[in-house]
Amino acid sequence: MSNSEGVPVPSPTDEFHAFFERHHAELARLAYLLLGNPEEADDLAADAFVALWHKWDRVRAADRPVAYARGVVTHLARSHIRSRTRERRRITLFWSRHAEPAEGTDVPAVLDVRQALARLPFRRRACVVLRHALDVSERDTARALGISTGTVKSQTSRGMAELERLLKPSELTEPPARNVPGSVENVLTLRGEKAGRYTW
Numbered sequence: 001m002s003n004s005e006g007v008p009v010p011s012p013t014d015e016f017h018a019f020f021e022r023h024h025a026e027l028a029r030l031a032y033l034l035l036g037n038p039e040e041a042d043d044l045a046a047d048a049f050v051a052l053w054h055k056w057d058r059v060r061a062a063d064r065p066v067a068y069a070r071g072v073v074t075h076l077a078r079s080h081i082r083s084r085t086r087e088r089r090r091i092t093l094f095w096s097r098h099a100e101p102a103e104g105t106d107v108p109a110v111l112d113v114r115q116a117l118a119r120l121p122f123r124r125r126a127c128v129v130l131r132h133a134l135d136v137s138e139r140d141t142a143r144a145l146g147i148s149t150g151t152v153k154s155q156t157s158r159g160m161a162e163l164e165r166l167l168k169p170s171e172l173t174e175p176p177a178r179n180v181p182g183s184v185e186n187v188l189t190l191r192g193e194k195a196g197r198y199t200w
Helices: 012-035 038-054 056-061 065-096 113-118 122-133 138-145 149-166 184-193
Strands: none
Touching (some): 012 038, 012 065, 012 122, 038 056, 038 065, 056 065, 065 122, 065 138, 113 122, 113 149, 122 138, 122 149, 138 149
16 A cells, blocks of 8 residues: 555554554553463453454554553453452352361461552552553553543552552562662562563
């Protein structure tokens, strides 16, 4: 396909493939940070790109197509978590009838960042992940989540404060040789540097 001047114009399929190559890693990482499970993140990212392809005319016409895509991933993740929560409640209800009384007090395990993130309300978690793990601007975070920038600021601030409370001091401190201040922001960055498949 070419324009009136004979210059080749990418087809919608070519545009979509280019978008996939450019943004798949980030969107899969977003799915992973929201869900905490790599297999589920793979499935969700695939579902998101199928949805994006079906709405490709709308996506390509958006002011910020990647912000639109982040919104799709976030929406699917929210739905998945709600479904997973309902399933866990059914399983818990079933097994609670057969559970034996526990003795003694449970000793809480040391939480890592992913476990702490999982304890945040979903919108708060999404704001923290987009702002601090993926370095998305407040404006694009607001677009992705369908909320105001003021809500992004307040939810991110509350989420970071909650993470500070949930994480133990050992989680916030790197060896002195690294000379890294102890803060959740630095932990998020450092966990990204220890990247595996999803840079987390």
